[in-house]
Amino acid sequence: MPLWLRATAMTLLFPGMVAGVIPYRLAHSEWALPFATALTPWLGWPLILVGTLLLILTIWAFAWSGGGTLAPWDAPTTLVQGGLYRWVRNPMYLGVVAAIVGQGLLWSSAATFIYAAGIAFAFHVRVVRFEEPVLRQQFGPLFEGYLRAVPRWVPRRPRARVV
Numbered sequence: 003m004p005l006w007l008r009a010t011a012m013t014l015l016f017p018g019m020v021a022g023v024i025p026y027r028l029a030h031s032e033w034a035l036p037f038a039t040a041l042t043p044w045l046g047w048p049l050i051l052v053g054t055l056l057l058i059l060t061i062w063a064f065a066w067s068g069g070g071t072l073a074p075w076d077a078p079t080t081l082v083q084g085g086l087y088r089w090v091r092n093p094m095y096l097g098v099v100a101a102i103v104g105q106g107l108l109w110s111s112a113a114t115f116i117y118a119a120g121i122a123f124a125f126h127v128r129v130v131r132f133e134e135p136v137l138r139q140q141f142g143p144l145f146e147g148y149l150r151a152v153p154r155w156v157p158r159r160p161r162a163r164v165v
Contacts, residue, residue: 016072017057017094020121021101028117029109042110049104056097059086064094081141083148090157091148095125129154 063085064070068078072094086093099122106114137145151161 017098021053021057021098021105025102025105025111025114025117028113029105029111031111031113043108046104046107046109049100050108051104053097053099053101053104056086056093056100060094060097063087081137081144081148083152088152088160091152091154092125092129093157095122095129096155096157099125126155 061072063082064072064078067084068080068082070076070078090096099118102114102118102121105111106118134149141148
């Protein structure tokens with residue numbers, strides 16, 4: 003199966019469910035945000051758009067630069083360090099969480115906000131307990147240098163070219 007088709011399928015399967023279907027279902031529960039106003043939905047759209055853009059750009063980087071998809075069994079074989087990955091180590095996860103929070107605002111849904119917090123926590127645990135150890139073993143000193151140069155969650159301007 004061509005890489006573009008694998009990447010598309012994995013996007014629909016994983017972020018499509020986590021950041022699309024599940025938040026949509028939660029948003030239509032009876033539990034509304036206590037601080038919602040008429041402007042709250044308008045605050046959600048920018049987060050949804052930015053989150054979706056981050057997701058698309060990082061999935062593209064995984065395929066183009068890394069030769070893989072976001073699926074653990076079809077992961078990139080090259081360490082992706084360019085583009086958004088120069089600013090922060092986990093832009094894909096940040097995009098997913100931003101899109102979920104945006105949907106919570108769009109639909110004034112407290113349940114969606116709680117879900118976003120749970121997803122953010124789960125992503126952090128996955129990164130620390132699984133992804134970083136695997137990447138450290140797979141890429142060795144290259145990944146160690148990347149860890150020192152690029153923050154995990156809070157984006158910052160790249161200091162120098164990551165090698």
